[in-house]
Amino acid sequence: MDYSKYTMSFKDLGFVLLKSAAVTLVIAYLFYDSIIPLIIFPLIFVYIFRQYKAEAVIKQKQRLTEEFMNALKILSANLLAGYSVENAWKEAEGEMHMMYGENSLMLAEIRDMNRKIKLNQTFEQVLSEFADRTEVEDIVNFADIFSFAKRSGGSFVDIIESTTYRMWTKYDTNRQIEVSVSAKKLEQKTMNYIPIVLLAFLKIASYDYMSALYRNFTGIIFMTICLGAYAMAIKLANRILSVNIGISK
Template sequence: MDYSRYSMSTKDWGIVFIKSMAATVIIAYLFYDSPIVVIAFPAVFAYCAKLCRQEGVRRQKEKLNEEFMNVLKVLSSNMLAGYSVENAWQEAEKEMEFMYGNDSLMLSEIQEMNRQIKMNQTFEAVLSEFAHRSSLEDIVNFSDIFSFAKRSGGRFVDIIESTTYRMWTKYDTNRQIEVAVSAKRLEQKTMNYIPIFLLAFLKLSSRDYMSALYGNLIGVIFMSTCLLAYAGAIKLAKKFLQVGIGI
């Protein structure tokens, strides 16, 4: 599975259609007061679909990262108990099935990796291939550290244990930051709608005042500038409040 891509469901397409239609109508009515702007619907729809795919990829990778961290804890515990890395990985498959059921990204990955290991592929090779497909920083780093520790020999299990501890510390810190930022993110989403409400209020309560902005070139340029500034502010605020997972 390529985790840099997201396959949109029928529900996703329906939500995108509704959001695109609503956005197009709002832009046409509030910013330009012209039904002609509705012809921009295909472009708005394509942009909303792109945003949906990006959000889908982000959620997909967050889910994969969370499940991988739990697998890492199981793997480290099994290796400390004396299992070889291959046997520890097989035990991790059972644990993931118990924890997440069949609705698990990592479970299918572990099953495929165990199948390749049984076909005489090395664990380092299948882990490296998975890390490359996931493109997640934590998984790539663990793959590199695992390969180095395997080649260098010595206190292999201790290296894996300490690596797991450090990665879990980082993961917990990111989760705490996410909780702290979530309230601000909700505030930001609420603030996004305030300019629209203000513009709608002015248009409904002061038609004569707003009419100067419609039906002329200067008004179109001014409202287009406002629309671009509004979209840019939303994008910038979203970027400020984004907590990365090493994507």
């Protein structure tokens, strides 16, 4: 599976379609009071479609990272119990199934890796191939450390245990950061709707006052500038509050 891509379901497409239609209608009605702007619907659909897929890829990688960290903890515990790497990873398959069920991304990967190991591929090789496909920083780093530990001739189990501890510490720190930022993200999403609500209120309650902004060249230019500034403010706020630590290389 290529984790840098996301396959849209019919439900996803329906959501994107409805959101695109809503945004187009808001722009046409509140900013221009005309049906002519409806022609930009395809552009808005393409933009929202790409944005939705990008966000879905990030969530997919976040889910994989969480499951991988738990698989890593299981691997470390099995190695301390005296299992070989191959047997420790085989045991992790059953434990991951109990934790996440059949819908687990990592469970499918573990099964595929165990199948390749049975075909005489090394764990180091299948882990490296998996890390390259995910393009997730934590997984790539662990694969590199694992390869180094195998070649170094030192205490392999101790290196893996200490690496697991450090990675979990970093992962927990990142999660705490995301939780602390989530409240600000909610505030930002709420603030995004305030200008639209105010504009809708003014247009409904005081249409005569707002009518000077519609169906004339000066009004169209002014409302276009306002729309551009509004879009840029949302984009800037999203960029400031974006926290995707440890997801991509």
